[in-house]
Amino acid sequence: MVGKGTEGLSFSMNVSVLDCQGCGICVGVCPAKEKALAMKNLDSQRDKQKYFDYAVKNVSVKEIPFAKSTVKGSQFEQPLLEFSGACAGCGETPYAKLITQLFGDRMYIANATGCTSIWGGSAPSTPYTVNKQGKGPAWANSLFEDNAEYGLGMQLAVAQRRDKLAENIKKLAETTDCAGLKEACDEWLANKDDAEGSKAASEKLLSAIGSCECGLCDEILENKDMLSKKSVWIFGGDGWAYDIGFGGLDHAIASGRDINIFVFDTEVYSNTGGQASKSSQIGQVAQFAASGKEIGKKNLAQIAMSYGYVYVAQIAMGANQAQCIKAIAEAESYPGPSLIIAYSPCINHGIKGGLTNAQLETKLAVETGYWHLFRFDPRLKAQGKNPFQLDSKAPTANYKDFLANENRYTSLKLQFPERAEELFDKAEQAAKERYEHLLRLSKLYE
Ligand SMILES: Cc1ncc(C[n+]2csc(CCOP(=O)(O)OP(=O)(O)O)c2C)c(N)n1
Structure with a gap:
């Protein structure tokens, strides 16, 4: 038993020995006081594969009676992203996996070219999968240059097809005299835009249609894939979102349409070997910034917030899991454009100890004021509340301790110590100003 309402149930976590990449993150982030997990040599664990295979099969x-949008509740949902080809410990995949646990059975993904499209679709295999009902994310990769437009197009197509379906179901409700069908149509119409409600109403409608004769039924059945409410996601990295796909991203959020943009922010073009993007930070060494980037990170969140009707959040999973899930659930439920910028550690960062520490590194990023957590929800403004919520506390650790933990910064110190000192001071000052600006924003929106 893991909580009220789960009497008679127990759970275990079984790792697939053959698929585990050995990143060791689970060992590092395990909250148990006594270390409950330990890494063991692969050969000594091969005979444990049968437990995993048994669990998957049987x-x-x-x-489970926990809210899906909580840390605990989400983790009892089936992930519809399984074994990807990402680097062991990748900071991007945990976000995508979580999103599929929440909305995977009704989600569309437009994926910009980048690491997310490579680990997400290494043809001929894909780590995205389906549940027992055969439902899972519908995924496609567009050009690096036009992915926001591609996702916006998916949303427009879904909206158009669902509106037409609603028109037919309304007509059917008005004309049918078959018992139970009118009620099923009305129930679907009342729940069309409710994620869970539309799923239940769709099943009832399909079963009522099955036992009635009707002229419109064939057309409705042809479009039955549109019965449940859809969740349209646009995935991409910072090279896409901040730089090359920015014009399209701006166009897509300005449209006011119900899309969810998720930026996996690694602060470099990861998939092409770590070139600097407008998201890279002062003092960071990257390709095209071999002596440390001189100018500051673009404030993409602020640009999106300036519209007033875009849901915007900055998150970092390892720093605050509850805030991360809350932001994702709020963005998805917001019936307009949403932008989530997620701090994603990358092998290119050269984190001390490797990506084993990726989740802990996001915690350090927030504690040192390197990365800030906040949510801007336009719905709150309409309710007379402050739409801007700063979820980060003032830094409790030294900014430069974060820099000292990653090769992308320490390498500058080794090569150009004086310049490093100068740029790191500038970066620290910029981070302080960003936090003060966020505090002022919070007051301003009050
Ligand atoms: C049409 C097209 N343009 C450009 C590229 C080259 N390209 C592929 S991935 C990539 C960088 C992606 O960086 P980012 O958006 O930051 O995502 P990440 O890899 O960091 O997740 C580039 C420039 C391409 N493959 N196809």
């Missing part, structure tokens, strides 16, 4: 998904 243990069914259970209805």
Whole structure:
């Protein structure tokens, strides 16, 4: 038993020995006081594969009475992203996996070219999968240059097809005299834009249609994939979002349409070997910034917030899991454009100890004031509340301790110590000013 309502149930976590990449993150982030997990040599664990295979084959998904959008509740949902080809410990995949746990059975993904499209679709295989009902993310990769437009197009197509379906279901409700069908149509119409409600109403409608004769039914059945509410996601890295795809991203958020943009912010073009982007930070060594980037990170969140009707959040999973899930759930439920910028450690950062420490590194990023957490929800403004919520506390650790933990900064110190000192001071000052600016924003929106 893991909480009220789960009497008679127990759970275990079984790792697939053959698929585990050995990143060791689970060992590092395990909250148990006594270390509950330990890494062991692969050969000594091969005979444990049978437990994993048994669980996959025989243990069914259970209805668990925890809210899906909580840390605990989300982790009892089936991930519809499984074994990707990402670097072991990648900071991007945990976000995508979490999003599929929340919305995977009704989600569309437009994926910009970049690491997310490479680990997300290394043809001929894909780590995205389906649940027992055969439902899973519909995924496609567009050009690096036009992915926001591609996702916006998906949203427009879905909206158009669902509106037409609603028109037909309304007509059917008005004309049918078959028992139960009118009620099923009305129930679907009332729940069309409710994620869970539309799923239940769709099943009822399909079963009512099955036992009635009707002229419009064929057309409705042809479009039954549109019965449940869809969740349209646009995935990409910072090279796409801040730089090359920015014009399209701006166009897509300005449209006011119900899209969810998720930026996996690694602060470099990761997939092409670590070139600097407008998201890279002062003092960071990257390709095209071999002596440390001189100018500051673009404030993409602030640009999006200036519209007033865009949901915007900055998150970092390892720093605050609850805030991360809250932002993702709020963005998805917001019936307009949403932009989430997620801090994503990358092998290019050269984190001390390697990506084993990726999740802990995001915690350090927030504690040192290197990265800030906040949410801007236009719905709150309409309710007379402050739409801007700063979720980061004032830094409790030294900014330069974060820099000292990553090769992308320490390498500058080794090569150009004086310049490093100068740029790191500038970076620290810029981070302080960003936090003060966020504090002022919070007051301003009050
Ligand atoms: C049409 C097209 N333009 C450009 C590229 C080259 N390209 C592929 S991935 C990439 C960088 C992606 O960087 P980013 O958006 O930051 O995502 P990340 O890899 O960091 O997740 C570039 C420039 C390409 N493959 N195709």
